[in-house]
Amino acid sequence: xxxxxxxxxxxxxxxxxxxxxxxxxxxxxxxxxxxxxxxxxxxxxxxxxxxxxx
Numbered sequence: 001x002x003x004x005x006x007x008x009x010x011x012x013x014x015x016x017x018x019x020x021x022x023x024x025x026x027x028x029x030x031x032x033x034x035x036x037x038x039x040x041x042x043x044x045x046x047x048x049x050x051x052x053x054x
Contacts, residue, residue, distance in 0.1 A: 002043045002046055002047045002050075003040055003043040003044055003047055005043070006039040006040050006042060006043025006046075007036045007039060007040045007043070008036075009039055010032075010035040010036040010037070010038060010039025010040065011032040011033070011035060011036040012032075013035050013039075014028075014031035014032035014033070014034060014035030014036060015028050015031065015032040017031055017035070018030070018031035018032070
């Protein structure tokens with residue numbers, strides 16, 4: 001669940017960041033995907049750490 005939430009949060013942050021910088025739709029999609037992937041990796045690491053500590 002953490003991974004899915006991180007993906008959605010990252011995509012939203014990337015989209016809004018590109019919008020703030022005045023990007024077109026392709027820029028927004030690229031920022032959204034890049035942020036979503038980065039947040040997903042962090043979410044995966046957090047999930048593994050939490051699973052191993054239980």
